[in-house]
Amino acid sequence: MTLSAEQIRKQVMTYLEATECELLEVSPLHVTVKLSPRADRMLTDRPYYWSFVERTGAEPQTLSFTFVFDPEAYDRTTGQAEAPRGTLPGIPGGASGAVPGSQAPAGAGLGSAAGGIAAGGMNPGGIPGTGSASTGEASPQEDSILARFFGVMPTLPRIGPGMIRREDVIYGSKRLGQIWAAAREEGRCLYLFEEAGSRQRTTLLSAAYEPWLGVCYKVEMSCDLKREELHYVGISLLSGTIVPDFGTLLESKSLTPRLPENIHIQPYSLSVANGAERLENWVTTQLAERDYTWAEEARRRLQLELELVDVYYSGLLKEEDEEKRQAAEEQYNRRRQETQWQYEPQISVSAVVYGLFHLRSL
16 A cells, blocks of 8 residues: 555645644645644654753744655756755755755755855865854854853754755655654544534524544454454434444534534533443444454464474474473474464454544434
8 A cells, every 4th residue: 555645745734734834835746834833842853952942931943844745756846856965955066964865945945054054154174153264253143042041152054943954755754654643643532513604603593512422443353464444433422323434424524623603512411431332332243243254264374384383393392402402492482472473363443533523413
């Protein structure tokens, strides 16, 4: 299974908009974005910086990135196909940037990155930030909280918020994995309301909303093969009605995290715990009615594999040398455990996403 560049772009853009990031430049091939504090905490792995911000109350400076979804097409469009990674276009001689392996698009925030080196100057030895090559004068220092607490520091190549770094966000990339993990972590538990129509806002009567508990279960059936299924099930906490295809029901509705005007929530007849228990029983009943021929076949393959292991180690276990025999026994036991782990049929059920949804009475 893989995802196209357009599918990846759609998912990344959804995450960036949901976390209120500032979109600086957008195209079908890339997006240049300044992360919001919420997204920066999740994606940049800067715990010491954020602890400093929390302790001092300083204004947070988030990082900016150019996320490229189709690197080959993007390089052809911007004319950077021949430029090696880690160079800053526009600097004579292709001077290397501060972050190895990074590359920013032409005209997309590179002025600040190149300016950071130019402001610090380049001495004859090629060390940025040590003054002008012609006059040897020191560059002006910025007045910052760090400078006030720890003194003035020499200017270094900028690798923080002032530089826009390029990252190729493709299927299998580390950054895409981080975005997926952050989305799963922050979107695991939901509390949403159905949008009220414009007529509902002006009517005299308040609309009644029905509370629903929705859970997306992941069912994993594994042996030496593996199959995964997603089941989005919902239960009304008012009537106890179970809807097997609850995800399709939600897709047809516009949802909001804020309580709409002129509506009221009907009181719960079932607690959330009772609703969750009923959903678990429903899923268990559905699984019990399945055809498990695959499990029987897996057990037969397991038995054959164990017999092969027994035959292979039968001679080694009769070794007269005690040390060699003990080593063979350890290998034999370990091999049997590995074979059982690989071939033994198993079924596991886990809740991927869950939440409370308040919808108009069906």
